[in-house]
Amino acid sequence: MTVTMKDIAHAAGVSTATVSKVLNGLDEHISEETRQKIWNLKEKMGYIPNNFARGLKKKSSGTIGFILPDIANPFFPEIARGIQDEARKEDFAVVMCNTGNNAEAETKAIEFLTSKMVDGIIYTRSVMNVGAKEIKTIDVPVVAVDRRIHAKKLGFGQVYVDAVAGIHEATNVLIRHGCRKIACISAKYPTSGDRIEGYRQALKEARMTVRESLIYLDSFDVSTGYAGTEKLLHANPSIDGIVCGDDLIAFGVLHALRDHRKRIPEDIKVIGFDDIYFAKYSTPALTTIRQPAYEMGKEAAHMMISHLLNGTPLSSLKFDYSIEMRETV
Amino acid sequence: MTVTMKDIAHAAGVSTATVSKVLNGLDEHISEETRQKIWNLKEKMGYIPNNFARGLKKKSSGTIGFILPDIANPFFPEIARGIQDEARKEDFAVVMCNTGNNAEAETKAIEFLTSKMVDGIIYTRSVMNVGAKEIKTIDVPVVAVDRRIHAKKLGFGQVYVDAVAGIHEATNVLIRHGCRKIACISAKYPTSGDRIEGYRQALKEARMTVRESLIYLDSFDVSTGYAGTEKLLHANPSIDGIVCGDDLIAFGVLHALRDHRKRIPEDIKVIGFDDIYFAKYSTPALTTIRQPAYEMGKEAAHMMISHLLNGTPLSSLKFDYSIEMRETV
DNA sequence: ATGAAAGCGCTAACAT
DNA sequence: ATGTTAGCGCTTTCAT
Numbered sequence: 001m002t003v004t005m006k007d008i009a010h011a012a013g014v015s016t017a018t019v020s021k022v023l024n025g026l027d028e029h030i031s032e033e034t035r036q037k038i039w040n041l042k043e044k045m046g047y048i049p050n051n052f053a054r055g056l057k058k059k060s061s062g063t064i065g066f067i068l069p070d071i072a073n074p075f076f077p078e079i080a081r082g083i084q085d086e087a088r089k090e091d092f093a094v095v096m097c098n099t100g101n102n103a104e105a106e107t108k109a110i111e112f113l114t115s116k117m118v119d120g121i122i123y124t125r126s127v128m129n130v131g132a133k134e135i136k137t138i139d140v141p142v143v144a145v146d147r148r149i150h151a152k153k154l155g156f157g158q159v160y161v162d163a164v165a166g167i168h169e170a171t172n173v174l175i176r177h178g179c180r181k182i183a184c185i186s187a188k189y190p191t192s193g194d195r196i197e198g199y200r201q202a203l204k205e206a207r208m209t210v211r212e213s214l215i216y217l218d219s220f221d222v223s224t225g226y227a228g229t230e231k232l233l234h235a236n237p238s239i240d241g242i243v244c245g246d247d248l249i250a251f252g253v254l255h256a257l258r259d260h261r262k263r264i265p266e267d268i269k270v271i272g273f274d275d276i277y278f279a280k281y282s283t284p285a286l287t288t289i290r291q292p293a294y295e296m297g298k299e300a301a302h303m304m305i306s307h308l309l310n311g312t313p314l315s316s317l318k319f320d321y322s323i324e325m326r327e328t329v
Numbered sequence: 330m331t332v333t334m335k336d337i338a339h340a341a342g343v344s345t346a347t348v349s350k351v352l353n354g355l356d357e358h359i360s361e362e363t364r365q366k367i368w369n370l371k372e373k374m375g376y377i378p379n380n381f382a383r384g385l386k387k388k389s390s391g392t393i394g395f396i397l398p399d400i401a402n403p404f405f406p407e408i409a410r411g412i413q414d415e416a417r418k419e420d421f422a423v424v425m426c427n428t429g430n431n432a433e434a435e436t437k438a439i440e441f442l443t444s445k446m447v448d449g450i451i452y453t454r455s456v457m458n459v460g461a462k463e464i465k466t467i468d469v470p471v472v473a474v475d476r477r478i479h480a481k482k483l484g485f486g487q488v489y490v491d492a493v494a495g496i497h498e499a500t501n502v503l504i505r506h507g508c509r510k511i512a513c514i515s516a517k518y519p520t521s522g523d524r525i526e527g528y529r530q531a532l533k534e535a536r537m538t539v540r541e542s543l544i545y546l547d548s549f550d551v552s553t554g555y556a557g558t559e560k561l562l563h564a565n566p567s568i569d570g571i572v573c574g575d576d577l578i579a580f581g582v583l584h585a586l587r588d589h590r591k592r593i594p595e596d597i598k599v600i601g602f603d604d605i606y607f608a609k610y611s612t613p614a615l616t617t618i619r620q621p622a623y624e625m626g627k628e629a630a631h632m633m634i635s636h637l638l639n640g641t642p643l644s645s646l647k648f649d650y651s652i653e654m655r656e657t658v
Numbered sequence: 659a660t661g662a663a664a665g666c667g668c669t670a671a672c673a674t
Numbered sequence: 675a676t677g678t679t680a681g682c683g684c685t686t687t688c689a690t
Contacts, residue, residue, distance in 0.1 A: 002468060004683060015661045020685060029659055046466045051444035052384035053683035056666045061381075063441070071406040072606065080400050084427055088434065093441050095424035098413055105417065112392070112422050115380035116667095117446075139331060139377070251610050277401065281580050283612040333667055344677045349669060358675055382667035385682045445683095 003047045011045065012037050023049070055116060063093035064304055065118035067109050069125045071098040073220065073248055074276040075293055076124060079145055082297025083122055090305045092119075099125065101219070114138050120304045122297075123147070123156075141307055143314055145300045146291065148194060157307070157314030159300045163273070166289045166321040167198030170243050170271045173287075175206050177329055179241030179269055181214070185228035185253060186245025188217035195273075199243050220245060225252020233260060240268050247272040247279050250286055254328070258283070269329045284327035292319050332376045340374065341366050352378070384445060392422035393633055394447035396438050398454045400427040402549065402577055403605040404622055405453060408474055411626025412451055419634045421448075428454065430548070443467050449633045451626075452476070452485075470636055472643055474629045475620065477523060486636070486643030488629045492602070495618045495650040496527030499572050499600045502616075504535050506658055508570030508598055510543070514557035514582060515574025517546035524602075528572050549574060554581020562589060569597050576601040576608050579615055583657070587612070598658045613656035621648050 005023070009016045014034060021027055022038040041047075055061045066083055068076040080096060087094045095118065097109035106125060113121055121142040143157030167184075174182050184199045196215065203210045213235055216228035225244060229252065232239060244250035250272030254264065262268050264284055272279060272288035279286040299317055306312035334352070338345040343363060350356055351367040370376075384390045395412055397405040409425060416423045424447065426438035435454060442450055443466065450471040472486030496513075503511050513528045525544065532539050542564055545557035554573060558581065561568060573579035579601030583593065591597050593613055601608060604619035628646055635641035 017661055031659060048440065048466055049444055050683050051446050052381045055381035056385055057685045071409050074403060077400040077406060080427060084429065095426060097424060098409060115378055117380050278607040281612060282610050347676055360675060379667050386669045
């Protein structure tokens with residue numbers, strides 16, 4: 001049987017009000033004796049507070065929710081770590097929901113979390129791909145990490161790196177290193193259109209023609225990198241550089257290139273985006289544009305909690321990317 | 330303002346009971362007209378159910394909790410994916426709590442989740458390292474994944490791979506490939522003592538002496554692998570094989586070996602454990618003992634949900650490991 | 659220093 | 675076909 005405050009109150013011969021006060025530290029006016037008795041009973045009886053009841057009453061749960069699109073992509077767990085380390089400091093719990101890039105799951109996660117389970121939501125998917133309806137019904141603060149959204153219009157907070165500029169720079173790196181026929185493999189998520197822009201811009205600035213046949217778009221995963229490379233290479237054997245939308249894609253590219261006996265970076269250079277933990281351990285070590293995932297998570301949580309606790313307005317925070325030169329360029 | 334059932338009931342000119350019935354699909358005896366009216370109102374007013382209230386009443390939340398020790402270790406997200414795919418099928422939500430290998434966080438996660446927030450808990454840490462007190466207070470079913478625990482005694486379910494046998498086999502692989510001086514680097518978590526046993530046994534069976542100076546124990550992370558290799562190599566330059574407690578450690582080992590200009594596998598062979606997603610992309614590709622993480626997660630969720638829904642008893646499910654021969658042996 | 663009581667939003671058994 | 679009602683376990687205001 002579940003032990004409730006009532007049980008403790010009964011055992012201690014006091015009212016539930018007294019028990020509640022003691023257990024919540026509101027015990028200035030409680031006798032030392034009663035206090036002790038209650039704490040002991042709590043331990044002895046194995047009392048666990050019922051969060052449903054408490055939440056129903058207090059209308060807050062001391063927890064923040066984190067919605068991520070793909071837990072298998074190390075970039076997101078890294079953000080999660082940042083969020084949690086920060087939340088822990090402020091004594092907030094964090095629950096995570098993985099949507100697996102599934103729109104329905106995303107909607108459900110939002111509904112679930114906003115059903116008063118969390119005091120705020122940190123989000124890493126473009127909100128643009130879920131219906132406006134869902135967004136409007138979110139009645140807790142939200143801060144978006146790493147995804148460009150119309151934050152201000154929606155009243156959201158935002159922590160991000162300029163991905164367009166990042167891909168622009170990635171492309172420039174390749175150009176600087178002598179690549180003349182540069183392909184691009186990325187995801188065709190609504191938000192990722194941006195990224196591609198960086199590639200196009202860089203090419204134009206270098207007076208190189210942008211050819212659609214050099215662009216392959218699917219998902220942010222290894223198989224996209226592999227399949228994209230196969231297809232692109234087949235149509236254009238002379239490609240000498242590949243800009244990747246993220247590191248997972250880059251891993252797939254590396255793998256495909258290896259199967260095609262291409263020498264990296266002699267025959268072809270590749271550059272990733274994110275700098276996931278494993279980028280430095282790949283074959284060969286991946287050159288990539290780094291996003292400070294952990295720090296972004298930390299700041300997102302910080303922003304959220306300050307807002308929750310002190311009413312600090314949610315803001316827009318931009319981080320800088322950096323270039324991690326390794327062995328693929 | 331938050332929209333409640335009362336608001337809808339008021340707007341529709343019916344009672345909250347009727348609204349509740351309709352919104353929960355218990356509408357066999359509700360007129361089509363009322364039904365429509367309520368659904369429309371729900372949409373129009375942006376009603377979101379209050380999970381606290383519902384949970385308080387129903388004593389269940391349709392969600393299962395997943396506690397993992399290190400979200401940055403790809404092995405765990407893989408389990409998480411399995412859990413979620415299965416849960417999704419049964420219309421259960423899953424929330425995750427990352428403890429970061431922090432005992433306090435673990436205790437909090439348990440308290441938090443058991444505070445009636447979830448109907449069951451899936452656990453990937455040895456329960457042995459949290460106090461018996463916490464365990465006793467868990468009043469929801471739990472199934473442990475990948476961790477040996479006294480499942481039966483505690484009434485837990487269990488899904489696992491025999492890690493001792495796995496490490497035993499890993500060591501054998503090295504022996505079979507001619508290694509004569511085999512070191513072992515693993516974690517000194519309470520549960521990991523087991524793993525080491527497999528190494529010791531294999532050595533004994535091959536009539537090789539077990540030397541403590543060839544064993545390095547710290548944590549399941551890359552830096553342990555790196556530091557361990559440095560230390561071990563310094564004391565025993567002639568080591569020709571290293572058995573790793575997990576793949577993260579193996580990655581650190583590979584890195585250190587590279588810095589020491591050791592040729593792999595010619596000079597020294599290394600074998601990992603888990604077969605995380607990135608194992609095949611390392612330099613060189615890691616030979617390792619595979620645990621079917623995704624499947625284990627799926628089965629754990631299946632077991633949990635069957636138990637929750639149909640009362641199927643929690644059981645003990647053993648999976649087989651397999652050997653992934655790649656380039657480090 | 660302690661208690662009584664109202665009520666958070668919802669569900670479900672029991673009317674009608 | 676719909677409504678009444680009695681809580682679920684907790685917090686909190688107001689009494690005492």
